[in-house]
Amino acid sequence: MIICLAANPSIDKLFEVEHLVKGDIHRPMGFVQKAGGKGLNVARAARALGADVTAVALLRGHTGRWIAEQLEAEGVPSVGVWTHGENRSSLSVADRGTDGLTEFYESGTEVPASAWTELMHETASLFDGAGWLTISGSLPPGAPEKGYRDLVAEARSAGVRVAVDADGDRLGLALEAGPDVVKVNRAEAEGHLGVPTGSREEALAAAGKLRALAGGEGHAGVITRGADGVVLVAPDGTRYEGRMFVRGRYPVGSGDAFLAGLITALDRGQLWGGALRMALGAATANAELPGAGALEPARAAALAEEAEVREI
Secondary structure (H helix, E strand, O other), X not given: OEEEEEXXXXXXXXXXXXXXXXXXXXXXXXXXXXXXXXXXXXXXXXXXXXXXXXXXXXXXXXXXXXXXXXXXXXXXXXXXXXXXXXXXXXXXXXXXXXXXXXXXXXXXXXXXXXXXXXXXXXXXXXXXXXXEEEEEOOOOOOXXXXXXXXXXXXXXXXXXXXXXXXXXXXXXXXXHOOOOEEEEEHHHHHHHHOOOOOOHHHHHHHHHHHHHHHOOOOOEEEEEOHHXXXXXXXXXXXXXXXXXXXXXXXXXXXXXXXHHHHHHHHHOOOOHHHHHHHHHHHHHHHHOXXXXXXXXXXXHXXXXXHOEXXXX
């Protein structure tokens, strides 16, 4: 089983407009909303790929009930930890004329420390029989900055492998506990490490630094680079480069689908090259459909076969 932590879920909305013009009134030509936030996007995509998944989410108020109902309707098994207030909302606006994307993300309101303690407890209660824990995205205000680090440590002590996709101080603290996989995008890597990732060699060096910070041998560092593909330094030190030559119009959630594809493949015992192909296929399939974490599994598998993956 793969446990997907969603500490700060949201209602994710996507508007499509013909042209986005600052200051104008827009009437969307298309509209999709999903139970989102990075952790739930990972869970949705992994479930679509056939993984045995349980999402653990911090839920609040009317928006939390809507999120729970949507997860149930989509067939995504979940455990909700309830607290006061409301879950946040996020908005993405896709400009059909330019293929541009403008995004708005709420931080969420403060939660009591007791809610994080209960979220940790509910997550740990699932460790027996779990193969992986994914930790993705932001923490809500009020949650301890060391929350991800403590959860990584607890999971690893229980024999559960951990993949982390976070940024800033949360990423740095989580790395101290030695996650098995650390996956970030180019901007997050540059922000945390203070090094460039523009060229392939620079990105590979940065992925190696992330791997070293996570513990070195036995750990993996992954940096996604948008249209430039992805680089990965595997637990044994093997370096990979991967690219796709198919582009979708809806990239929101593609990084989450990438992580879902990678961990789903690894959970099934695939080697790193094959897992990277599955990750690229899932990310690209996600970008072809509106709604973060949404993908057609057959299309993801077909795209994985088209992915260019090679050892460096």
